[in-house]
Amino acid sequence: MTEFLIGIMYHEPESYAHWNSGLVEDYESSVGILIEANSSEEAIAWAGHIGQSLLSHVNDDDTLDWNALGYFCWWEEATSDNGWTHWLNFFQHVKVGEMPDLDKFTTAWSTSSFIEFAKRLHRELYIDSDVFSYRLAL
Numbered sequence: 001m002t003e004f005l006i007g008i009m010y011h012e013p014e015s016y017a018h019w020n021s022g023l024v025e026d027y028e029s030s031v032g033i034l035i036e037a038n039s040s041e042e043a044i045a046w047a048g049h050i051g052q053s054l055l056s057h058v059n060d061d062d063t064l065d066w067n068a069l070g071y072f073c074w075w076e077e078a079t080s081d082n083g084w085t086h087w088l089n090f091f092q093h094v095k096v097g098e099m100p101d102l103d104k105f106t107t108a109w110s111t112s113s114f115i116e117f118a119k120r121l122h123r124e125l126y127i128d129s130d131v132f133s134y135r136l137a138l
Contacts, residue, residue, distance in 0.1 A: 047073035
Protein backbone atom coordinates (compact mmCIF):
# COMPACT_ATOMS: atom_id res chain seq x y z
CA MET A 1 0.00 0.00 0.00
CA THR A 2 1.03 3.59 -0.65
CA GLU A 3 0.49 6.72 1.40
CA PHE A 4 -1.29 9.55 -0.43
CA LEU A 5 -1.52 13.19 0.63
CA ILE A 6 -5.18 14.10 0.23
CA GLY A 7 -6.77 17.53 0.61
CA ILE A 8 -10.30 17.78 2.02
CA MET A 9 -12.65 20.79 1.75
CA TYR A 10 -15.22 21.63 4.42
CA HIS A 11 -16.43 24.62 6.47
CA GLU A 12 -16.62 25.52 10.13
CA PRO A 13 -19.63 27.33 11.63
CA GLU A 14 -17.80 30.55 12.53
CA SER A 15 -16.41 31.19 9.06
CA TYR A 16 -19.75 30.22 7.48
CA ALA A 17 -21.58 32.69 9.74
CA HIS A 18 -19.09 35.44 8.85
CA TRP A 19 -19.62 34.70 5.15
CA ASN A 20 -23.41 34.79 5.53
CA SER A 21 -23.15 38.19 7.24
CA GLY A 22 -20.86 39.56 4.51
CA LEU A 23 -17.73 39.86 6.66
CA VAL A 24 -15.61 37.48 4.55
CA GLU A 25 -15.60 36.42 0.91
CA ASP A 26 -14.49 32.83 1.49
CA TYR A 27 -15.69 30.44 4.17
CA GLU A 28 -14.30 27.12 3.01
CA SER A 29 -11.48 25.43 4.86
CA SER A 30 -9.20 22.69 3.70
CA VAL A 31 -7.08 20.20 5.53
CA GLY A 32 -4.53 17.63 4.49
CA ILE A 33 -4.33 14.04 5.59
CA LEU A 34 -2.04 11.17 4.65
CA ILE A 35 -4.05 8.07 3.74
CA GLU A 36 -2.53 4.64 3.18
CA ALA A 37 -4.41 2.97 0.33
CA ASN A 38 -4.05 0.67 -2.68
CA SER A 39 -4.67 3.57 -5.08
CA SER A 40 -5.22 7.32 -5.16
CA GLU A 41 -8.86 6.68 -6.07
CA GLU A 42 -9.33 4.56 -2.95
CA ALA A 43 -7.62 7.24 -0.81
CA ILE A 44 -9.80 10.00 -2.29
CA ALA A 45 -12.96 7.94 -1.76
CA TRP A 46 -12.06 7.34 1.90
CA ALA A 47 -11.21 11.05 2.30
CA GLY A 48 -14.76 11.82 1.14
CA HIS A 49 -16.10 9.81 4.09
CA ILE A 50 -13.72 11.68 6.39
CA GLY A 51 -14.88 14.98 4.85
CA GLN A 52 -18.54 14.17 5.57
CA SER A 53 -17.72 13.17 9.14
CA LEU A 54 -15.57 16.25 9.64
CA LEU A 55 -18.24 18.62 8.32
CA SER A 56 -20.89 17.08 10.59
CA HIS A 57 -18.53 17.03 13.58
CA VAL A 58 -17.23 20.62 13.47
CA ASN A 59 -20.72 22.02 12.78
CA ASP A 60 -22.43 19.67 15.27
CA ASP A 61 -25.00 18.98 12.54
CA ASP A 62 -25.54 15.51 11.08
CA THR A 63 -27.97 16.89 8.47
CA LEU A 64 -25.24 18.69 6.48
CA ASP A 65 -24.45 16.93 3.21
CA TRP A 66 -20.79 17.31 2.25
CA ASN A 67 -21.41 16.26 -1.38
CA ALA A 68 -24.50 18.45 -1.83
CA LEU A 69 -22.52 21.46 -0.60
CA GLY A 70 -20.07 20.86 -3.44
CA TYR A 71 -17.08 19.89 -1.32
CA PHE A 72 -14.45 17.58 -2.70
CA CYS A 73 -11.10 15.91 -2.06
CA TRP A 74 -7.98 15.90 -4.18
CA TRP A 75 -4.67 14.12 -4.33
CA GLU A 76 -1.61 16.33 -3.88
CA GLU A 77 0.49 14.23 -6.21
CA ALA A 78 3.83 16.06 -6.15
CA THR A 79 4.44 16.83 -2.49
CA SER A 80 7.81 18.41 -3.23
CA ASP A 81 6.22 20.98 -5.56
CA ASN A 82 3.23 22.10 -3.50
CA GLY A 83 2.86 24.47 -0.57
CA TRP A 84 2.10 21.66 1.85
CA THR A 85 5.59 20.13 2.01
CA HIS A 86 6.52 21.72 5.33
CA TRP A 87 3.23 20.48 6.84
CA LEU A 88 3.80 16.77 6.22
CA ASN A 89 4.89 16.11 9.82
CA PHE A 90 1.81 17.96 11.06
CA PHE A 91 -0.78 15.90 9.14
CA GLN A 92 -2.51 12.86 10.57
CA HIS A 93 -1.85 9.43 9.05
CA VAL A 94 -4.63 6.87 8.61
CA LYS A 95 -5.33 3.77 6.57
CA VAL A 96 -8.44 3.35 4.43
CA GLY A 97 -11.27 2.47 6.80
CA GLU A 98 -9.64 4.25 9.75
CA MET A 99 -11.10 7.54 11.00
CA PRO A 100 -8.67 10.26 12.11
CA ASP A 101 -9.09 12.33 15.27
CA LEU A 102 -11.63 14.86 13.95
CA ASP A 103 -10.97 17.27 16.82
CA LYS A 104 -7.44 17.72 15.47
CA PHE A 105 -8.90 19.30 12.32
CA THR A 106 -10.68 22.11 14.16
CA THR A 107 -9.40 25.69 14.07
CA ALA A 108 -9.02 25.87 17.85
CA TRP A 109 -6.88 22.73 18.01
CA SER A 110 -4.89 23.41 14.86
CA THR A 111 -4.06 27.02 15.84
CA SER A 112 -2.55 26.04 19.18
CA SER A 113 -0.89 22.98 17.69
CA PHE A 114 0.40 25.04 14.78
CA ILE A 115 2.12 27.42 17.19
CA GLU A 116 3.86 24.50 18.89
CA PHE A 117 4.67 22.96 15.51
CA ALA A 118 6.21 26.22 14.30
CA LYS A 119 8.29 26.52 17.45
CA ARG A 120 9.61 23.01 16.92
CA LEU A 121 10.67 23.95 13.40
CA HIS A 122 12.53 27.01 14.78
CA ARG A 123 10.57 29.51 12.72
CA GLU A 124 9.28 32.87 13.83
CA LEU A 125 5.56 33.17 14.39
CA TYR A 126 3.79 36.50 14.34
CA ILE A 127 0.37 36.80 15.96
CA ASP A 128 -1.89 39.79 15.41
CA SER A 129 -4.30 39.49 18.33
CA ASP A 130 -6.56 42.24 17.00
CA VAL A 131 -7.73 40.22 14.01
CA PHE A 132 -6.83 36.77 15.27
CA SER A 133 -4.66 36.03 12.29
CA TYR A 134 -1.22 34.53 12.12
CA ARG A 135 1.54 34.27 9.63
CA LEU A 136 4.60 32.07 9.56
CA ALA A 137 7.82 33.73 8.45
CA LEU A 138 9.54 31.21 6.20
